[in-house]
Amino acid sequence: MTREELISLFSPDLFIPNLKAKTRDKALMEMVDHAVEAGVIRDREVILGMLKNRESLGSTGLGSGVAFPHGRSLAIPKLMALLAVSKKGVDYGAIDGQPVNLFFMFIAPPVEKDNRYLPALGQVVELIRDDATREKLMALKKFDEFKVLLEGE
């Protein structure tokens, strides 16, 4: 997957610059509700249930203040990528026990023609391993800054 293809998965409609939730379940709810309002998701409870089940398998909070809630659901017609920033941090049960400030949510249908779900997830995980990039992402205020940042990486 090229960087342009990765950037194209995200959109201003699915960017939350100031997530208000303080706990894991409320953060998932706020992100899913945002996607419902954007018209990307209809059956909110199905998606929320899937994401919570995925977290019960092992936290998607990989440490250093970043989490990647993800999974597959019949309730999504095509791959969705949502980006959210929390200024205060969310108690997410991350593997390092630290609060999470940056969320990349990926939800894919059970079967994808172009199979972009895992490559996109892998590329973003790789991207945030760089301390400087991660700090810049955590300071995002506008969606355009995200695009510029990724285009420059």
Place this chain on the structure above:
Amino acid sequence: MPTMSEHLLQLVALQDLDDMIRETKDQVHSNKLAEMGFEMEGMEDLQAARDELAGGIDKVLLSRYERTVKRLGRAVVPVTGNICLGCFAVIPTAYTSSENQDKILHCENCGRILYWPRGS
């Protein structure tokens, strides 16, 4: 008592959970996620969630779901552009009429339960 559309959403959630369990057991998939740093040690919790969800589903529907899974792999499939994505047969437009809104509908061709992710 749940409505038919709530019954359908229970089956969709069950299908999601079964897909997650199947994917987690798949070594290639699990290895890819492990390489990214994701730990997946809660299979027992996932199985417990599956049992709880299945326990709340109407027995006749659950039995039909299980039989279809055994026969075809997936019991619930999305419909996109009037096409059943289980077998690619065309779904009659009459299926989406208001009188069908409180029914669980099956593909006439493959027998899978139909789900419209974006509504009808």
